[in-house]
Amino acid sequence: MKEYNLNESFITKIAEEKALTTKDLQVYYGNNHAIFDANLEFPRFEITALIGASGCGKSTFLRCLNRMNDKRARVDGEIMYRNLDINSPKINVYEVRKHIGMVFQRPNPFAKSIRENITFALKNAGITKKEILEQRLEQSLKDAALWDEVKDDLDKSALALSGGQQQRLCIARSIAMHPDILLLDEPASALDPISTSKIEETLETLKKNYTIIIVTHNLQQASRISDYTAFLHLGHIIEYNTTANVFTKPKMQATEDYVSGNFG
Ligand SMILES: Nc1ncnc2c1ncn2[C@@H]1O[C@H](COP(=O)(O)OP(=O)(O)OP(=O)(O)O)[C@@H](O)[C@H]1O
Numbered sequence: 001m002k003e004y005n006l007n008e009s010f011i012t013k014i015a016e017e018k019a020l021t022t023k024d025l026q027v028y029y030g031n032n033h034a035i036f037d038a039n040l041e042f043p044r045f046e047i048t049a050l051i052g053a054s055g056c057g058k059s060t061f062l063r064c065l066n067r068m069n070d071k072r073a074r075v076d077g078e079i080m081y082r083n084l085d086i087n088s089p090k091i092n093v094y095e096v097r098k099h100i101g102m103v104f105q106r107p108n109p110f111a112k113s114i115r116e117n118i119t120f121a122l123k124n125a126g127i128t129k130k131e132i133l134e135q136r137l138e139q140s141l142k143d144a145a146l147w148d149e150v151k152d153d154l155d156k157s158a159l160a161l162s163g164g165q166q167q168r169l170c171i172a173r174s175i176a177m178h179p180d181i182l183l184l185d186e187p188a189s190a191l192d193p194i195s196t197s198k199i200e201e202t203l204e205t206l207k208k209n210y211t212i213i214i215v216t217h218n219l220q221q222a223s224r225i226s227d228y229t230a231f232l233h234l235g236h237i238i239e240y241n242t243t244a245n246v247f248t249k250p251k252m253q254a255t256e257d258y259v260s261g262n263f264g
Helices: 058-064 093-099 114-124 130-143 163-175 193-206 219-225 243-248 253-259
Strands: 018-029 032-043 047-051 074-081 100-103 181-185 211-215 228-233 236-242
Touching: 018 058, 018 211, 032 058, 032 211, 032 228, 032 236, 047 058, 047 219, 058 181, 058 211, 093 100, 100 163, 114 130, 114 163, 130 163, 130 193, 163 181, 163 193, 193 211, 193 219, 219 243, 228 243, 228 253, 236 243, 236 253, 243 253
Parallel strands: 047 211, 047 228, 100 181, 181 211
Antiparallel strands: 018 032, 018 074, 228 236
16 A cells, blocks of 8 residues: 555635534544544534545544444544533533434334334433424424335334335434434445435435534545545545545545545
8 A cells, every 4th residue: 555644634624613623533442543633623514524445444533423432442632512522521422412413334223113213212302292203203204305205104114114215214313303413424335326316315405404424435425415525544634625625636645546546
């Protein structure tokens, strides 16, 4: 693999309102230092893509943003959300996850009905009024572009849905909680091209109301749907800029090689 100077980077500052900011974020799996000095500002109501070769730390970084690494890694540094450092040990992680939701690579609906997949977490969060549950059910399924396909089958098992429908159900389940930020870890990598384009359309619509941060291996997908892109290499954020700049006028050689397919 070509060697690049990992101490050189180009990290843009965001002029818009920020939804989340990481400051000097470091992640260690035992002795493996997996993320180095990540300083990124995520703009509100925009889609930011995290790209880079396998093992560069995309998922590790994403998982820090709603404290999903707590049990597997040591995470140092700050993650600022609404003037609070949500990486502080004093913070209630369940509260964090109500505001910052996560959708995983493989669709993981509960083995329950479509309705219960949406209402389960809401009920756990103390929402018991039937009208509110029904309203959240319908709205989240509409926002995830699934309502028309399932509205007559709400009491059927979620496991009977196709993979693409299951993934949109998982997005609906996340947004039913009314988070501010949605984290997605390669949400379309297990899906066929039609389901993938439905997920992409859904994300484009959702960004009106949500800040979206997505890990993707698919460079076309990053360039199609994201407003900002961060390129990671060996745990370092090498470049962060508008997606148009990252793909057409990259500042760093490593980025240019990666986006043009001359990497490695
Ligand atoms: N649970 C874990 N325990 C120990 N090391 C881990 C763990 N998860 C990831 N790592 C290590 O951290 C580094 C970054 O991995 P990570 O999965 O974040 O990369 P990635 O860019 O998301 O990769 P991919 O694109 O293949 O999913 C790798 O060296 C990996 O081996």
